[in-house]
Amino acid sequence: MRGRGANTARTLGRLGRERGGVGALAVLAVIALACLLGSALTGHAPDRFYPDLRQLPAGLAAQPDAAHLTPALERIAFRMRAHVAAADRTGDRLRLTLTSEHSIDRRSLVYLPRSDLFGPATVVVDGEGGRRLVLDMPVRRLHFLLGTDIHGRDLLTRSLVAGRVSLAVGLTATLVALLIGIGYGAVAGYAGGAVDAAMMRVVDALYALPFVFFVILLLVFFRASLVLMLLAIAAVEWLDMARIVRAQTLSLRGRDFVRAARALGQPASRILLRHVVPNTLGPVAVAATLLVPRVILLESFLSFLGLGVQEPQTSWGVLIAEGARAIEAAPHMLAAPAAFLIATLVSLNLLGDALADALDPRAG
Structure with a gap:
């Protein structure tokens, strides 16, 4: 236990020395807090229409002017x-x-x-x-820091509320992908032989299935919803995680501590849970930080196509789709949600790179 605690302390120390990673973590924390609490502080309800203040540009001036x-x-x-x-x-x-x-x-x-x-x-x-x-x-003094959309709704409030959905989709789908991918990859790698070959052929077959075609196929049988989109994303995003964990498990199953656990008669499930899976968490943590932005981007892509989040819910992808349709008349409608999305994606990728360096055993 002391060894694990020392390793954790060293990892945190390395991560603290990565300025890019610390900055990215701070940006993510600010965005997450803003999405959770900010919409209550903007002074506007996300579904409040101001028909006289449509497509206002971003600015600090009080309205109505x-x-x-x-x-x-x-x-x-x-x-x-x-x-x-x-x-x-x-x-x-x-x-x-x-x-x-x-x-x-x-x-x-x-x-x-x-x-x-x-x-x-x-x-x-x-x-x-x-x-x-x-x-x-x-006369009331209303402020719209990021302007309003085509219906006269405050774009800052809408972007913050949309961020809740996008971040929730990213984290939930990533968690599901982690659970499925870790379990599937660990079993395949530990079993080896014909079982491993059969399980990985299933992964290869799912890789060959086009993602958008898979989503459209689901929409033929089920109504478009947030839950359906989560299931569709999680159903394909666990494949990479399964391959990563399988590769790590193949290298771990021949290690001395795994052989010792087998010699003591411990069941395979206990060996996987106590010895194999914990030792794969380093690469898994790095892969997870890179998986979250990919899932958020997938959600935005599906929502942009009209296959994802449906009204009255909204997401960054939905807002970007609305902004793209009004880009000539109101470019701020595209710029505001795109800025939130880009900042989140870049921060997650920087955090993943910093975490990879911090978990590198060759690092000093």
């Missing part, structure tokens, strides 16, 4: 069957004059706060038998 204030008031006034006669804004207060050929229904004033752009209105002047109203109301 002068360019969007008048169209928003005219739209609301139209629903109230009135016309905007005057709108004078002073700071965060607005003095609005509405006129109509008929008496304006006071109950329709509820449209103003429902827009989320204005607060409750107070009637200052009620003239001409209710056909002319002068209202005083607050």
Whole structure:
């Protein structure tokens, strides 16, 4: 146990000296925390529509600004069957004059706060038998740091919520692939002979199956869903892991500690769980850090094709697909989710490289 603890300490020490790996780990931690908690701090619900603030570019300016204030008031006034006669804004207060050929229904004033752009209105002047109203109301200050999408939803909030799905898919599918691949590869490598040959021919046959064709085949029989996509990705991503673990097991089964365990009469299952699998975890850990970005990329690819995450859920792949369709009118819709995806993929790959160096027994 002390030997294992010393090895772990040495590995952590080597990993700590890898600046790229530490930086990548910090970036991943920030992205994960932002995806988990950030959507509650942006001030916008992920499914909240602002029809007057569609396709806003990224920026720090508070909304609604002068360019969007008048169209928003005219739209609301139209629903109230009135016309905007005057709108004078002073700071965060607005003095609005509405006129109509008929008496304006006071109950329709509820449209103003429902827009989320204005607060409750107070009637200052009620003239001409209710056909002319002068209202005083607050104007809310809304910030959209990454802009809004084609429906007027906050892109930062949407990207953070989408990150939960993408990261969950990546981690869950990788975990399933690890469990299947480690178990399958360890059994094949330890058994050897005809059993190993037969098991690896199954792996070769699955390698020959085109992934997209496999997903489409599943969608023919089952409805597209997040669970189905997880199963489809995990069903093929364990193959590489099985080969890695099998190769490690083949080299370990002839080692002295495995022979000693056999001589003591320990069953094969116990030898695999206590002696073989723990000694394969180094390469497996490195492969896992490289598998997560590949799974996230696969999910994004499937969602981009419309075969992955479905509404009302979203993911980085879904947002990138929406941004690609609106790239000429609103390039920020593509840039925002793509930046999150690229930062995550690059960080995971850098962490995998750093972990490979830290686990290298030849390293000092």
